[in-house]
Amino acid sequence: MTPHIVTDPPHLRPLTILLYHGVTASRPHGIENHSGKHIQVATFHEQMTLVKQHCTPLSMDEAMAINQSGADFPRHAVVISFDDGFRNNYTLAAPILAELGLPAVFYLTSGMIHTDMIFWVDRIEAAINHTRLTHLTIPLGDAHPTLPLATSAEKIQAVTRIKSFCKQAPQAERDQVLATLIAQTQVDPSADLAENYRMLTWPQVKAMDADPLFTIGGHSLYHDVLSSLPHARMLADLDLSIGLLAYGCGHPIHHYSYPEGQANHYNATIVEALQQRGIRYCPSAIHGVNPKGSDPFHLRRIMVGFQEIPFPFFPSE
Numbered sequence: 292m293t294p295h296i297v298t299d300p301p302h303l304r305p306l307t308i309l310l311y312h313g314v315t316a317s318r319p320h321g322i323e324n325h326s327g328k329h330i331q332v333a334t335f336h337e338q339m340t341l342v343k344q345h346c347t348p349l350s351m352d353e354a355m356a357i358n359q360s361g362a363d364f365p366r367h368a369v370v371i372s373f374d375d376g377f378r379n380n381y382t383l384a385a386p387i388l389a390e391l392g393l394p395a396v397f398y399l400t401s402g403m404i405h406t407d408m409i410f411w412v413d414r415i416e417a418a419i420n421h422t423r424l425t426h427l428t429i430p431l432g433d434a435h436p437t438l439p440l441a442t443s444a445e446k447i448q449a450v451t452r453i454k455s456f457c458k459q460a461p462q463a464e465r466d467q468v469l470a471t472l473i474a475q476t477q478v479d480p481s482a483d484l485a486e487n488y489r490m491l492t493w494p495q496v497k498a499m500d501a502d503p504l505f506t507i508g509g510h511s512l513y514h515d516v517l518s519s520l521p522h523a524r525m526l527a528d529l530d531l532s533i534g535l536l537a538y539g540c541g542h543p544i545h546h547y548s549y550p551e552g553q554a555n556h557y558n559a560t561i562v563e564a565l566q567q568r569g570i571r572y573c574p575s576a577i578h579g580v581n582p583k584g585s586d587p588f589h590l591r592r593i594m595v596g597f598q599e600i601p602f603p604f605f606p607s608e
Contacts, residue, residue: 304363305500305580306354307369307603309342310592311335313377314384317486318336321420322446329487332383336601338595343391344371346604350394351506351546355572355587363583367604372546372574372592374510376404377485381495385505394504400533400547402512404496410514414480415453415508416468419446421484422476429471431456432464450567458551460586461519493539501541508546509570516556517549526564528549533568545571552592562588 294346303486342348346367349357354370357363373387376383376399388395400410409417419427419440425450454473457465473480482488500507507541512532517525523537536544544598547565549557552575565588566571569595578600583588595602 292496304366304368305465305582306358306364306368306370306371306572306590307346307580308354308590308592309595309603310574310576310597311371311373311374311384312375312597313379313512314387315379315486315487316383319487320485322443323416323420323485324448324487325416325443325450326598329377329379332387334596335384336387338604339371339387339391339393341602341604342371343393348393350504351396351508351572353500358581358583358585358587361584369604372548373397374552374576375410375514376400376487376496376510377487377493378495379602381491381499385499385502389504390503392504393486394506395428396506396508396546397499397535398492398508398510399548400512400514401492401532401539403514404512404535404539405446405492406490407483408513409480411457411465411469411487412454412514413488414564415457415472416450417451417480417484417488418472418476418478419453421478424476427467427472427475427481429453429470429475432460433470458516459555461467462515462524463521496539506546507536507540507544508548509544510548511550514550516551517561518556518558522560525561525592529564529568533570545569547573549573 314332314335316332317327336363343503346369347365351370371393378506380397425441426437426439428435439445440449457468511534512528520528533544547570554577574590574592576594577591581590593603
């Protein structure tokens with residue numbers, strides 16, 4: 292079978308960077324993983340087999356070397372990337388990638404490695420998922436909406452609204468919303484509530500880093516939106532998150548990806564600070580592919596499976 296490739300325009304031979312977060316073998320409880328952030332292991336294996344058979348898989352370093360040389364990308368050039376640092380990257384994703392000989396880059400939220408912490412977005416999901424409340428009134432800026440929670444659909448709508456507000460809010464305001472949410476729902480969000488919430492350990496990170504197929508990069512300290520932080524705090528976050536990974540892996544770190552990664556989540560000041568700290572490439576999470584000559588700090592990615600975003604390569608009928 293030959294693949295049907297979704298690219299625009301096809302003659303430019305763009306670079307496609309696939310963005311994953313997690314791979315799962317567990318069945319969700321309630322609305323856990325409702326966004327599709329963790330894709331089923333069988334689906335991931337199928338997708339990686341298509342990449343192996345029909346595409347030109349590249350490491351990020353290989354892809355950027357081609358990009359910076361001025362040469363054309365090979366046909367169906369693909370980089371596989373993961374954000375965040377979930378434990379299933381090691382237990383489920385990495386073995387499939389190794390079996391197929393596919394390179395990948397893993398962008399890790401280094402302050403959460405080898406801890407029982409869970410991401411603030413997952414804390415929102417867990418609190419709403421496990422509460423016994425049928426409705427919730429919570430301050431979101433100047434608004435104080437009452438959010439119904441009687442059904443799964445209503446819980447998903449509540450999670451979506453709270454997340455959307457928090458992604459735009461300053462960190463201090465976001466933290467206050469989370470504290471209020473946890474107090475009202477009376478749920479203590481923890482990694483014990485879902486296997487998919489668990490983070491990598493340092494031995495797992497080191498084992499992945501030792502595999503020549505895999506590249507380790509940074510993704511902030513605790514997944515705070517860099518553009519929402521005061522300037523000094525943003526610089527400290529970069530220093531600590533990059534430095535912790537460099538210490539844990541035993542070598543300099545040259546790869547990074549922006550937390551959340553939309554256009555308003557990073558800026559020229561952040562790009563300059565990353566460059567000053569030795570970062571060479573930093574993709575966004577803005578949807579799209581990358582034509583020849585793309586800026587290595589404004590790369591686009593396709594977030595496969597998240598909110599039903601389709602895998603961009605599939606066999607023709």
